[in-house]
Amino acid sequence: MNDTADLHLPPRNTTTAVLHFIHQLGEPVQEDRTFTVRGIRTGKWMGIWVQQLVSEHGCDNLDATIEVWHHMPSGEFSATEITHCAK
Numbered sequence: 001m002n003d004t005a006d007l008h009l010p011p012r013n014t015t016t017a018v019l020h021f022i023h024q025l026g027e028p029v030q031e032d033r034t035f036t037v038r039g040i041r042t043g044k045w046m047g048i049w050v051q052q053l054v055s056e057h058g059c060d061n062l063d064a065t066i067e068v069w070h071h072m073p074s075g076e077f078s079a080t081e082i083t084h085c086a087k
Contacts, residue, residue: 013073015041017053022063040070054084 010016014036021030041049050066066082 010036010071012071014071016069018067020065
């Protein structure tokens with residue numbers, strides 16, 4: 001990995017969520033949105049954060065795949081995927 005690639009990585013000890021909106025027929029396409037917070041969010045705290053993202057940055061009928069990246073303090077990455085369907 002080169003130095004320029006490092007500029008695009010979130011800092012260590014953070015959790016990043018990428019909302020990949022699922023396109024609904026007849027609706028406008030929504031661009032992916034990326035959010036990063038300090039700390040490693042899992043379990044209950046991950047659920048609270050996802051609810052907050054949906055309420056603040058989505059809409060009432062949000063359908064999205066949420067790609068979650070934990071950038072561990074050690075520098076390693078752990079990935080999870082969540083599908084959120086409003087219906």
